[in-house]
Amino acid sequence: MVFYILRRLLFLPLALFGVSLLVFTMIGFLSPYQRLATFINNPERLKGENVDKLISQYGLDDPIFIQYLRWLKNVFRGNLGWSYVGKGPVFEVILERFPYTLELTIFSVIPIIFLGISLGVISALHHNRVVDHALRIFAVVGWSFPDFVFGLMVLMVFYSALGWFPPGNLSIWAETVVKSPVFRHITGMLTFDALLNGRLDIFWDALRHLLGPIFTLTYVELAFILRITRSSMLEVLQRDYVRTARAKGLSEKVVINKHARRNALIPVATVSGQTVVGLLAGTVIVETIFNRTGLGSFMALAAQQLDYASIMGGTLFFGLILILGNLCVDVSYAFIDPRVRLE
Amino acid sequence: MKRETRRLLKKFFSNFSACLGFVLLVFFFIVAVGAPYIAPPKSARDPYMMPIVTWSSNPLPPSPEHPFGVAGKRDIFYGVVWGTRTAFRIGIIVTVVSTLIGLAVGSIAGYFGKLVDEILMRITDIFMAIPFLVAAIVLATILGAGLDKVIIALIVFSWMYSARLVRGNILQVKEEQFVMAARALGVSDFMIILRHVLPNSIFPVLIQASMRMGSLVITAAALSFLGIGAPQGYADWGALLNYARNWMMGSQGEALRYWYMTVFPGVAMVLFVLAWNLVGDALRDVFDPRLRM
Amino acid sequence: MLQKNLLEVRDLRVYFYSDEKRELKAVDGVSFSVGKGETLALVGESGCGKSVTSMAILRLVDSKGKITGGEVIFDGQNLLLLPESRMREIRGKDIAMIFQEPASALNPVYTIGEQILEAIMLHQKLSPSRAKEVALEMLRLVGIPEPEKRLNEYPHELSGGMKQRAMIAMALSCRPQLLIADEPTTSLDVTIQAQILELIRELQKKLGMALILITHDLGIVADMAERVVVMYAGKVVEEGNRFEIFKNPFHPYTVGLLRSIPRLDVERKKLDTIPGVVPEPSSFPVGCRFRGRCNFETGECVQEPPRTSLSNTHAVYCHHWEKVRDSNAEVLKECRAQ
Numbered sequence: 012m013v014f015y016i017l018r019r020l021l022f023l024p025l026a027l028f029g030v031s032l033l034v035f036t037m038i039g040f041l042s043p044y045q046r047l048a049t050f051i052n053n054p055e056r057l058k059g060e061n062v063d064k065l066i067s068q069y070g071l072d073d074p075i076f077i078q079y080l081r082w083l084k085n086v087f088r089g090n091l092g093w094s095y096v097g098k099g100p101v102f103e104v105i106l107e108r109f110p111y112t113l114e115l116t117i118f119s120v121i122p123i124i125f126l127g128i129s130l131g132v133i134s135a136l137h138h139n140r141v142v143d144h145a146l147r148i149f150a151v152v153g154w155s156f157p158d159f160v161f162g163l164m165v166l167m168v169f170y171s172a173l174g175w176f177p178p179g180n181l182s183i184w185a186e187t188v189v190k191s192p193v194f195r196h197i198t199g200m201l202t203f204d205a206l207l208n209g210r211l212d213i214f215w216d217a218l219r220h221l222l223g224p225i226f227t228l229t230y231v232e233l234a235f236i237l238r239i240t241r242s243s244m245l246e247v248l249q250r251d252y253v254r255t256a257r258a259k260g261l262s263e264k265v266v267i268n269k270h271a272r273r274n275a276l277i278p279v280a281t282v283s284g285q286t287v288v289g290l291l292a293g294t295v296i297v298e299t300i301f302n303r304t305g306l307g308s309f310m311a312l313a314a315q316q317l318d319y320a321s322i323m324g325g326t327l328f329f330g331l332i333l334i335l336g337n338l339c340v341d342v343s344y345a346f347i348d349p350r351v352r353l354e
Numbered sequence: 355m356k357r358e359t360r361r362l363l364k365k366f367f368s369n370f371s372a373c374l375g376f377v378l379l380v381f382f383f384i385v386a387v388g389a390p391y392i393a394p395p396k397s398a399r400d401p402y403m404m405p406i407v408t409w410s411s412n413p414l415p416p417s418p419e420h421p422f423g424v425a426g427k428r429d430i431f432y433g434v435v436w437g438t439r440t441a442f443r444i445g446i447i448v449t450v451v452s453t454l455i456g457l458a459v460g461s462i463a464g465y466f467g468k469l470v471d472e473i474l475m476r477i478t479d480i481f482m483a484i485p486f487l488v489a490a491i492v493l494a495t496i497l498g499a500g501l502d503k504v505i506i507a508l509i510v511f512s513w514m515y516s517a518r519l520v521r522g523n524i525l526q527v528k529e530e531q532f533v534m535a536a537r538a539l540g541v542s543d544f545m546i547i548l549r550h551v552l553p554n555s556i557f558p559v560l561i562q563a564s565m566r567m568g569s570l571v572i573t574a575a576a577l578s579f580l581g582i583g584a585p586q587g588y589a590d591w592g593a594l595l596n597y598a599r600n601w602m603m604g605s606q607g608e609a610l611r612y613w614y615m616t617v618f619p620g621v622a623m624v625l626f627v628l629a630w631n632l633v634g635d636a637l638r639d640v641f642d643p644r645l646r647m
Numbered sequence: 648m649l650q651k652n653l654l655e656v657r658d659l660r661v662y663f664y665s666d667e668k669r670e671l672k673a674v675d676g677v678s679f680s681v682g683k684g685e686t687l688a689l690v691g692e693s694g695c696g697k698s699v700t701s702m703a704i705l706r707l708v709d710s711k712g713k714i715t716g717g718e719v720i721f722d723g724q725n726l727l728l729l730p731e732s733r734m735r736e737i738r739g740k741d742i743a744m745i746f747q748e749p750a751s752a753l754n755p756v757y758t759i760g761e762q763i764l765e766a767i768m769l770h771q772k773l774s775p776s777r778a779k780e781v782a783l784e785m786l787r788l789v790g791i792p793e794p795e796k797r798l799n800e801y802p803h804e805l806s807g808g809m810k811q812r813a814m815i816a817m818a819l820s821c822r823p824q825l826l827i828a829d830e831p832t833t834s835l836d837v838t839i840q841a842q843i844l845e846l847i848r849e850l851q852k853k854l855g856m857a858l859i860l861i862t863h864d865l866g867i868v869a870d871m872a873e874r875v876v877v878m879y880a881g882k883v884v885e886e887g888n889r890f891e892i893f894k895n896p897f898h899p900y901t902v903g904l905l906r907s908i909p910r911l912d913v914e915r916k917k918l919d920t921i922p923g924v925v926p927e928p929s930s931f932p933v934g935c936r937f938r939g940r941c942n943f944e945t946g947e948c949v950q951e952p953p954r955t956s957l958s959n960t961h962a963v964y965c966h967h968w969e970k971v972r973d974s975n976a977e978v979l980k981e982c983r984a985q
Contacts, residue, residue, distance in 0.1 A: 026476075026479060029479075029483075037492060037493055151628065151632065157623055157627070164620065167610060170602075250751060251746060251751040252752055255746065259739035260740060260766070274755065299580065310488050311488075314488065326488065333482075333483050333484075349755065349756060350803045
């Protein structure tokens with residue numbers, strides 16, 4: 012297994028290299044003028060004849076290949092460039108925003124997986140009865156809901172009409188506290204930091220701002236886990252070992268909760284892992300709609316403004332998360348299913 | 355063969371949700387085809403550009419003249435009707451082209467195996483290592499405004515799924531007895547793939563494609579929702595929803611005042627995606643009961 | 648037969664309902680009995696309702712099927728009338744079962760030990776350490792080497808024969824009075840088959856339990872069973888002790904089954920086979936269900952065949968059993984003449 016992990020990790024730099032090459036090629040379609048803007052952190056310098064001088068100074072008219080090598084050299088020096096959107100070095104901006112996205116992911120994954128599995132099991136146990144049909148409709152509609160449509164509706168109903176789930180990260184009063192020097196930043200995630208600082212009021216405020224996005228992501232993502240759990244449970248209930256368990260005299264509750272569910276959850280675990288990884292990289296829309304700070308909204312902004320240092324850095328970071336995340340999913344598989352041997 | 359087809363058709367239509375999906379698709383198809391009659395263009399210029407109907411940028415509620423109301427100076431009804439065409443165009447072109455690319459890449463990887471396979475699959479991995487939406491945003495922005503740019507951006511980042519599926523199928527079928535038998539008879543590998551392997555993987559690929567249609571349309575709409583892709587005023591559901599963003603808060607004492615800006619294009623999108631998902635789901639049930647969900 | 652019967656199945660009916668709500672009579676009026684410590688073989692081709700009968704004894708017919716009639720008297724009580732909780736106490740404790748495919752009958756995600764202990768702790772209310780001793784003892788009893796190690800292994804780490812031994816250990820861990828073995832050796836290699844059968848026979852003697860052996864293999868029946876019930880298409884067609892069935896089969900189906908075993912002692916040019924297959928439950932013929940595959944068929948066979956008692960133990964359900972007897976005698980004569 013150590014061998015397997017090492018082999019997969021060996022592929023990591025290669026993949027990241029590929030990702031950067033791919034994104035850089037796409038950026039190569041832009042004219043040097045468009046790209047120049049992202050090199051300059053002071054718009055005052057972008058005036059008149061300065062532009063051509065700057066283009067040759069930064070080598071933006073060099074062949075794309077040379078430019079890529081130059082970017083790569085900087086990366087090896089630990090310099091990912093200057094983020095125009097985030098107003099800081101790319102690396103720092105990403106590290107600062109990632110905890111927000113991670114926090115949203117952590118809070119959303121809990122209801123997604125918990126509800127997805129329980130509803131899926133309920134659906135399977137009521138196979139082809141009313142409850143099952145209702146849950147299937149619920150799931151397929153959720154699955155068909157674009158996150159931005161559902162998000163807009165959530166905002167409309169739960170914020171503007173009922174005033175429950177406000178957008179943003181924090182209320183103004185809480186933000187002044189968080190930005191003051193007395194508030195220690197430990198994890199970068201507001202709810203956890205608030206708890207660590209012993210500020211329950213801020214914890215509650217941060218959580219309240221998280222509810223809208225959590226609700227949206229839960230409904231939209233839940234469907235997939237529900238469907239997998241249901242079909243997997245239905246399949247497992249037909250298996251011989253379930254019959255064996257019944258023949259032993261176990262009660263139906265034990266048969267289902269112990270013998271059937273444990274097996275049915277094997278494929279669900281993989282899908283849940285993929286959901287977590289997908290959420291980390293898939294909160295672009297939700298963060299944008301709910302006006303939240305985070306890696307997703309940052310990437311959307313960077314892409315729209317063609318802030319290419321941020322785009323390069325961000326895609327590399329996402330690539331890293333996706334590849335490491337999928338590796339974790341595959342490795343955890345071996346722990347859940349004793350039959351799996353990683354080679 | 356004919357009897358088999360009839361049996362499968364019967365099975366497909368005996369499923370309620372499959373029928374619902376099919377009826378919805380037919381409905382959207384009629385709307386798309388009949389768009390010039392349902393919502394006649396006001397002028398001779400590009401009918402896909404929603405005409406400007408008022409001079410105030412305030413939204414107007416539904417009225418006999420504008421049954422779905424007015425958003426961003428444009429008639430929502432017109433946008434929803436012509437947006438159906440946009441959705442079909444994006445969905446079908448992207449699905450067909452990306453599936454064909456995937457089919458080619460997957461067959462080559464599965465057929466040649468070894469080094470070629472390794473290289474192609476690593477390239478596939480690299481394309482998959484960038485989140486789909488982020489990749490589409492970046493490429494669509496770089497290419498500039500225009501529906502064709504959106505389509506290209508979506509194709510570039512969605513061929514990998516069918517490639518993987520086809521490759522997996524080829525590797526699996528390669529081990530089957532009937533392929534071994536054909537090989538023992540001296541049939542060339544190329545003919546084997548053409549005659550035995552591809553026909554066997556065509557249904558899974560089609561099913562996967564129809565199920566991907568929904569998510570492609572969602573992504574395309576997400577792009578125009580973010581203001582990327584379709585040009586200003588283009589008939590597109592995502593673009594209509596973009597107008598709604600600034601009016602989310604409603605007005606004093608009347609929080610849901612601008613509901614129509616979200617609800618009409620939103621419902622159109624949900625139903626369109628739902629239709630494809632239901633049909634894809636039912637197709638899978640019919641052809642591969644093992645994967646039943 | 649002075650001994651009181653341990654299990655008595657009377658007129659058992661199990662019907663399945665297809666998606667189109669058609670009634671499929673998978674088991675239709677089956678009766679037989681098993682005495683204490685006795686071995687009964689339930690014989691027939693696949694699809695004849697043997698497995699469904701055995702599952703019905705434990706009331707574990709799957710959700711599409713329903714026990715629609717009859718009685719299952721075990722130890723003086725009708726199992727079909729017991730509340731589910733009482734039935735659960737009987738399953739695994741008084742009546743245990745082993746299945747055809749040990750590979751799929753054992754839960755892949757739990758160790759052998761966990762699965763055996765589960766049954767012991769459930770029925771015997773022992774402390775975990777004491778239960779573990781019992782489990783180890785059972786594993787030793789079924790001849791699994793290094794039982795301490797095996798206890799912590801997962802099913803996939805054991806060979807097919809070892810899995811079936813573990814399965815037997817699990818079934819016998821509560822010393823049941825009746826063991827139902829559903830094709831226990833079909834999926835195993837021939838040499839292992841013999842070992843497992845020997846093991847079952849030995850344990851049966853040691854623990855004094857009754858055995859219902861479900862099989863299509865008459866070789867195994869000749870080896871193991873004292874009494875035989877031959878089933879065809881959901882009905883009993885002939886029953887008797889081993890000697891009666893093998894020497895004087897009076898039902899054409901039993902004769903067909905016996906003739907299709909390869910034998911070394913009688914010279915025959917070609918192996919006889921029964922033409923056709925068991926029909927689907929949806930197309931069982933009216934009257935005698937063997938009609939259509941039978942050489943002795945006449946117009947009479949559309950009537951339900953009567954039960955003819957030939958001895959205390961031997962009974963046959965056929966209109967033409969006398970003709971079958973005569974034809975058997977002729978065949979025998981021919982063989983002798985050769």
